[in-house]
Amino acid sequence: MFPKISRSTLPCMKESPGVVDLLGVLAYAELSAYARMTEDAATLAPSLADRAALSELAVAEYAHFSLLRDHLAGLGADPDAAMTPFVAALDAWHAQTRPADWLQALVKTYVGDGIANDFYREVARHLDPSVAKLVDEVLVDEVRSQFAVERVRAEVEADPAAGARLALWARRLVGEALSQAQQVAAARPELALSLVEASGGQADISRLFATLTEEHNKRMAALGI
Template sequence: MSDTPAGVVDLLGVLAYAELTAFLRLAEDAATLAPSLNDRAALSGLAVAEYAHFRLLRDRLSWLGADPEEAMAPFVSSLDDWHAQTRPGDWLEALVKAYVGTGIAGDFYREAARHVDPETRKLVHEVLAEEVRSEFVVERVRAALAENPQLTGRLALWARRMVGEALSQGHRMAAARPDLALLLVSAASATPSPEPDAETGPAAGREGPPVRGLDSDLVEIGRLFARLTEEHGKRMAALGLVPGP
């Protein structure tokens, strides 16, 4: 309702626009890049699922008393830029983007959802489920690599470029939306950290949380992005691609 934290509205807004654009891009790729009718139908099915996710998020925003269009608006430029900079040139690039690019974005949103209310967290995990997408993409990409192993280097380079763009956009988004960044900092700082000293935390025996500052928050966000990169490596391995150094 009106007392919904701004960070929750930001999270649902960015995720809603991400799902809407995923629907549009997957539908376009299905129509223009799919090599067979079966592939076109399968990718179109994924696109339909993305639109269903968008509707769930839109309805949740409305129920919370937020205007869905206003909630999505701050993220249009960043997400549109990412899609423009990572437009696939062929079918296999489209598949890798659907799995790797969307996957690392999903990791970003899941991290932010660790410190929101249970209903919102459940919805975020529901719309980011990857099982069907993963099975479809991994099967197609692995089959293509088995037929032509020389594709590995090109697709691995494509995936690294995509993720680099995604992390760059994520950094800018966090800097521009402090309430969303606060969710990410909270998620990052949930991992164990060294005992505070005289400069970074309370004195021995004094109650209260460690004193945090901008530098500390940026360090924690850096660690969070390192975890996202690690998950990217796991997806690369699932596809049969060789992660970069």
């Protein structure tokens, strides 16, 4: 779980603790999502229509990355330096959860990315309102969610056996995503401090992850698995 954190362990900061780290991890997450969706569209999409639709979503992810990169630069931070601490963790997440087929790719986009984004939103909620607003803007996922849900539900209704297979895949995704979030927070104490101070104690971190799991279960229900 998370290490014990106190202000004495942190450097003096003028900005709200964790802002640059949060924007840095989000920027790299969006850049990675763009690259992954582009690859999945080219290699896994079963039709040209699906390839085009996923490519459009990838373009939106890159636009979000650009927005975060520009905001970091506006804060006087080096975007590359802000992203670098998170490259290993996020690359490992993608390597460990590489989809084998189109349906797995859609479930990963909806379930895996969804629970990670819930975590980032919760961190942002405890920072400056302008940061929370920016995070909400770049993590908006209505179109992506609708795209994944419609296609996965249709396949599961046509082939119930696919539902069981995808349910196992989704459970693996949520375990890997929660582990990733814990590693990110533990490695970057400014992020964890935001949650610990705002919630009033270390124990509330466990409740946060319980909440993330509840949101995951809602996504599973939406997919019909």
